[in-house]
Amino acid sequence: MTDYITIKGARGGLRVQILDTCEWSDALSALKKQLTDGAALLQGMKLSLDLGERELSTQSLDELQTMMREYQNAPVDILSESRTVRAEARTMGFIAKPPLTKSTAVEAEQTSVVMARNVRSGQILRHHGDVMLLGDINAGAEVIASGSVMVFGRVRGVIHAGAMGDRTAVICAIELSATQLRIADLRARAPEDQGQKIPEIACIEETHIAVHAWHDYRR
Numbered sequence: 001m002t003d004y005i006t007i008k009g010a011r012g013g014l015r016v017q018i019l020d021t022c023e024w025s026d027a028l029s030a031l032k033k034q035l036t037d038g039a040a041l042l043q044g045m046k047l048s049l050d051l052g053e054r055e056l057s058t059q060s061l062d063e064l065q066t067m068m069r070e071y072q073n074a075p076v077d078i079l080s081e082s083r084t085v086r087a088e089a090r091t092m093g094f095i096a097k098p099p100l101t102k103s104t105a106v107e108a109e110q111t112s113v114v115m116a117r118n119v120r121s122g123q124i125l126r127h128h129g130d131v132m133l134l135g136d137i138n139a140g141a142e143v144i145a146s147g148s149v150m151v152f153g154r155v156r157g158v159i160h161a162g163a164m165g166d167r168t169a170v171i172c173a174i175e176l177s178a179t180q181l182r183i184a185d186l187r188a189r190a191p192e193d194q195g196q197k198i199p200e201i202a203c204i205e206e207t208h209i210a211v212h213a214w215h216d217y218r219r
Contacts, residue, residue, distance in 0.1 A: 004030035007146075007164065009111060009128045013046030015079070020052030024060055028067065035071040037165035037185065040144050041126055042071075050079040050099050058088055065092055112147070119143060119157065128164075139179060145169075151176075158182070172201035172214065183209055 004027050006017040016034070018027050035042065049064070056064075068076050078089040078096040089096035112130040119125050119133070121140030130147035141157035143149055146164040151173035160182035162169030167184045175197040181188045183202065188209035199214040 005034050007034065007128070013048065014042070014128060015048045015050055017050040018052070018054070020054035024054075024056070028063060032067060032071075034164065035067070038146065038163055039071065040160055041128070041146055041163040043126075045126065046075050046077075048077040048079055051082075051085060052099070053081045054085070055082055056085050056088075061085070061088055061092060065094070118153075121157075137178075148172075167204045170201055170203045172199065174199050176200040176202065176211065181209055181211075 004019040004022050006019075008015045008017070016031070018031060047068075049068075076094065078086065078094045079099040080086050080089070080096060081098060086096040086098070111128070112132065113127055114132045114134070115125075116134040118135040119137045119141040121138050124142045124144065125131070125133075126144045128146050130149070131143060131145045132150045132152070133143065134152045136153040137143055137151060137155045137157040137159065139156040142160070143151075143157070144160045144163050146166060146169075147161065148169045149159050149161045149171050151159075151171075153173070154175040155173045155178045157178065158180045159171050159178055161171045162184040163182075165184050167186075169183055171178075171181055171183065176199075177197075178189070181202050183204050186204060186207075186209050188202070188211075200211050201214055202209055202211045204210075
């Protein structure tokens with residue numbers, strides 16, 4: 001069902017492309033799942049909903065607006081090839097415009113980012129893609145990514161990898177003493193302090209999150 005939804009990075013937020021050839025009820029169900037799975041990542045992030053050539057009734061747009069109000073606090077734009085849909089969306093308070101052409105669009109699939117910084121208590125770092133952090137994640141800090149998270153430093157806070165539902169994502173760190181680890185929809189705590197710290201990696205194994213020494217995982 002998630003094949004009906006494609007999410008790409010875009011200037012100032014994310015572009016959510018909704019397949020315009022499937023049933024609207026299926027599209028709404030797929031969108032709801034993505035909004036639910038990625039709630040932590042999408043919180044406060046501007047979304048542009050690309051409806052393509054789909055024609056929507058006022059009732060269908062109202063269903064969309066109700067869903068977005070339930071899951072999303074940030075502004076939502078409507079991108080549509082249909083003038084009728086754009087006009088109706090504007091009357092409902094959306095910013096509506098034609099989809100950007102390939103020559104003017106500034107967007108990408110999930111991308112990796114490298115950051116040399118510490119994430120301090122109270123800070124939340126969100127990214128659509130993989131995160132490589134050269135620094136520490138302090139207690140009270142949080143990193144949320146749709147891909148994997150790699151930390152060349154100490155982790156005392158919270159990490160949520162695979163935040164859009166990707167169960168293949170991993171979390172690794174030089175010192176993994178996180179308050180909480182999350183991968184997709186699963187949660188776990190890092191192992192209790194057992195003396196000497198070694199690089200570790202967390203991944204999903206069947207129905208739970210497992211933590212391995214880095215050299216063991218590579219085997």
